[in-house]
Amino acid sequence: MDILSLVKKYESRGPRYTSYPTALYFSDATSAQELQAAALADARDVSLYIHIPFCASLCRFCGCSSSVCTDPRKADEYIGLLKRELELWRDAGFGRRKVGQIHFGGGTPNFLLPEQIDRLNSLIEEFFQKDEDLEFSVELDPRTLTRQKVEAFARAGVNRASLGVQDTSEKTQKAVGRIQPQETNLAAVAYLRESGIDRINIDLMYGLPFQDRESFSRTLDDALALSPSRLALFNYAHVPWMKAAQKSLEKFGLPDAETKVGLFTQAMEFLEGAGFEYLGLDHFALPDDELVRARRDGSLHRNFQGYSTRGALTSFAIGLTSISQTQDTYRQNHKDMPSYARSLGEGRIPTARGIKLSKEDMLRRKIIMDLMCLLKIRYADYPCDFKAKFSLALEKLKGFQADGLVSLSPDGFEITKTGRIFLRDVAMLFDAYLSDPTKRYSKTV
Numbered sequence: 480m481d482i483l484s485l486v487k488k489y490e491s492r493g494p495r496y497t498s499y500p501t502a503l504y505f506s507d508a509t510s511a512q513e514l515q516a517a518a519l520a521d522a523r524d525v526s527l528y529i530h531i532p533f534c535a536s537l538c539r540f541c542g543c544s545s546s547v548c549t550d551p552r553k554a555d556e557y558i559g560l561l562k563r564e565l566e567l568w569r570d571a572g573f574g575r576r577k578v579g580q581i582h583f584g585g586g587t588p589n590f591l592l593p594e595q596i597d598r599l600n601s602l603i604e605e606f607f608q609k610d611e612d613l614e615f616s617v618e619l620d621p622r623t624l625t626r627q628k629v630e631a632f633a634r635a636g637v638n639r640a641s642l643g644v645q646d647t648s649e650k651t652q653k654a655v656g657r658i659q660p661q662e663t664n665l666a667a668v669a670y671l672r673e674s675g676i677d678r679i680n681i682d683l684m685y686g687l688p689f690q691d692r693e694s695f696s697r698t699l700d701d702a703l704a705l706s707p708s709r710l711a712l713f714n715y716a717h718v719p720w721m722k723a724a725q726k727s728l729e730k731f732g733l734p735d736a737e738t739k740v741g742l743f744t745q746a747m748e749f750l751e752g753a754g755f756e757y758l759g760l761d762h763f764a765l766p767d768d769e770l771v772r773a774r775r776d777g778s779l780h781r782n783f784q785g786y787s788t789r790g791a792l793t794s795f796a797i798g799l800t801s802i803s804q805t806q807d808t809y810r811q812n813h814k815d816m817p818s819y820a821r822s823l824g825e826g827r828i829p830t831a832r833g834i835k836l837s838k839e840d841m842l843r844r845k846i847i848m849d850l851m852c853l854l855k856i857r858y859a860d861y862p863c864d865f866k867a868k869f870s871l872a873l874e875k876l877k878g879f880q881a882d883g884l885v886s887l888s889p890d891g892f893e894i895t896k897t898g899r900i901f902l903r904d905v906a907m908l909f910d911a912y913l914s915d916p917t918k919r920y921s922k923t924v
Contacts, residue, residue, distance in 0.1 A: 480882055485901070486740050488882070492920040493907045495760075496851050497783045498809055499844040502802065503918045504834060505811055511830035514810040519572050521805040523793040526580040527607065528784060529561065529599070530798035532816075533590040535623050538657045539724045540645070540687060542716055543586065546816075554595050557798075558602070563823045564797050565606045571828065578607040580789045581636075583617040589624050593631035600635035614639060614789065616680075621667035622659050626674075629667075633674040640671050641680040641711075646687055646694075647701040654688040654731045661701045668705045681707040685742040686715030688731035695742050699749050709764045710755060711785070712746050714739070743900065759854055759899040762786055779852040786852070807836045839911065847906045854902075855893040872908040879905060 480488075494501045533548040534541075548554075569575075581603065591599065603609070616639035617632055632640075644664055645657065652658050671679060681702045685695065702710060717733060719726040734742070747757055755763040756771050762785070764770045773779040773788040780790025783802050794804040800814040810833035813819040822829040836844065842861060849856060858865035866873060876892060879885045884898035885905065894902060907913060 482740050482744055482897070482900070483737050485882055485884070485897070486736050489884075489901050489904050490736060491904060491907070493903050493913065494910070494920055496847055496903065496906055497781060497785065498802070498804070499847045499910070500809075500834060500836075500840060500912050502809070502811065504912055505809060505832040506834065507832050509808070509833055509835045511810075511828070511833075513835065514808050514830055514833045515571065515828055517805045517808040517835070518568075518793075518795065518803060518810070521793045523791065524577045524579050524610065525607065525795045526582075526782075526787070526789050526792035527578050527603070528582050528584060528794065528796035528798075528801055528803075529603075530796065530801040531583060531585040531588045531590060532557070532799045534585070534587045534620075535590060536656070537724055538645075539655045539727050540657075540684065540715055541724065542718060542722050546586075548590070551590075551592050551595070554591050558595060558598055560820055560823055561599070561797055562602055564829060565602060567823070567826065567828045568797075569606060575606060575608055576795075577610050578603070579610040579613060579792050580787070581609075581613065581615045582784050583637075584784060585618055587620045587623065588617050589619050589628050589632075591628070593627045596628065596631035596635060603635075609636065616641065618643065619667065621663045622657075624667045624670065626670045629670040629674045629676070633676055637676055639678040639680065640676050641682055642667055642705070642707075643682050644698075644702060644705075645682065645684040646690060647698045648689065648694040650689045651687050651694065654728065661704070664701070664705055679705065679707045680709040680711065681705055682711045682713065683746070684713045684715050685746065686717070686734055686739050688728055688733060690734055690742060691738065692741060692745055695745060696749075699746055703753055708768050709762065709770065710750060712743065712750075712761050712763065714743070714761065757896070757899060758786065759894065760851065760902050774853065777853060781848055781851050807841060809833050809836075843909050843911055846909045850894065850906045850909075851902060854899065855891060857891040859890070869909065875908055876905070 532546055533554060537547050613636060615637045617637050618641045620643055642664065646652065647661050668679060683698060683702060717725055750763045751757060754765060756766055757763055758770060758774060769788045770779065770786055778788060778790060780787045782794055782804060796803040799816060799819050800812055802809060802811045810830050812829045813822060813831040819829050842863065846856065846861065876885055876887060880887050884895055884901050886893045886895055894905060898905065
């Protein structure tokens with residue numbers, strides 16, 4: 480069966496599985512105090528995420544938690560709130576932990592001025608101890624990146640940067656409200672490499688208005704001209720019921736399923752021909768990259784920032800709407816600035832909602848994350864009679880096997896190369912929450 484026929488057969492809507500259960504199931508049913516106690520009891524070293532919610536302008540495809548801001552003083556106020564949040568955690572008993580991974584996400588972290596980047600780094604050094612083997616990454620918008628900002632990130636210890644490129648076609652850029660010539664991307668990469676930041680990820684997106692094979696071929700050429708070690712090819716998630724600005728893209732027309740599948744397979748063939756390995760879902764990396772090595776040795780991890788090599792760390796996030804994870808909980812901060820600031824002003828850690836996982840949740844999470852990261856399941860790795868407990872899912876997998884998407888054996892099953900495109904659909908077979916009709920997701924392919 481050809482790829483398009485497989486898409487028509489299996490395409491559905493479902494989670495991207497950066498967590499399980501997904502954030503749609505977070506609530507206030509578990510108290511903020513209990514969620515915070517779990518964080519205090521988790522003594523592991525830290526993977527620190529800091530959310531920067533500001534953008535200079537709105538990209539119409541955006542699904543992130545961000546807001547348009549033109550006043551840099553707002554960032555000064557926000558850094559003050561971040562400091563207050565860390566002070567409250569310290570006063571609650573969260574010691575000066577060693578941090579093995581830091582990620583600045585957004586929004587646009589390079590919305591910050593150089594002196595604000597320095598100030599934020601001073602906060603990190605005040606409340607955490609940086610590991611010698613620290614991985615320090617930042618998401619960047621090349622349109623507002625300057626040499627001075629890159630130098631500030633380098634002073635902080637940033638050693639990996641993800642550049643949002645999305646598409647280099649001017650027609651598509653105009654439709655989505657993001658004008659970004661290739662010269663801007665090249666300048667951003669030059670700033671980074673001149674400052675010693677040479678581990679570079681490029682983010683592209685397919686499913687945007689006016690994309691076709693010819694235009695996307697140029698985008699792929701432009702992306703490789705930046706010499707990245709990783710490349711993410713994100714399926715545009717059209718969710719206008721959550722992000723109203725996306726509705727405006729419909730007037731241009733969005734690519735149909737056949738076009739989207741064609742764009743992805745075109746990119747997959749192109750990138751593999753250029754020496755990249757397809758990790759699955761939406762990520763490609765060069766053979767000597769840490770992600771590829773982690774896939775091979777079984778240590779690849781997945782969290783709210785995507786694929787990671789530091790799964791042994793506890794995920795500790797600060798800032799507006801940020802999500803943290805312990806071994807058996809997720810917790811999320813307030814999603815609107817007034818509530819976030821009010822909580823801090825009243826001396827309360829700004830936890831708004833979360834979830835405490837049951838043993839069943841943790842079992843299913845391990846299965847789903849093993850699928851997403853390792854592309855295989857070995858029945859003996861789980862504390863249950865896997866075949867009996869998941870007999871219905873395994874029966875459905877026989878159809879996936881007949882279509883060449885999985886390979887079943889008496890001891891387990893593996894995702895095939897073609898099956899990686901349908902990875903979310905396979906993982907959904909083990910998700911106990913999907914029967915809730917009130918939750919809406921993006922398309923899986």
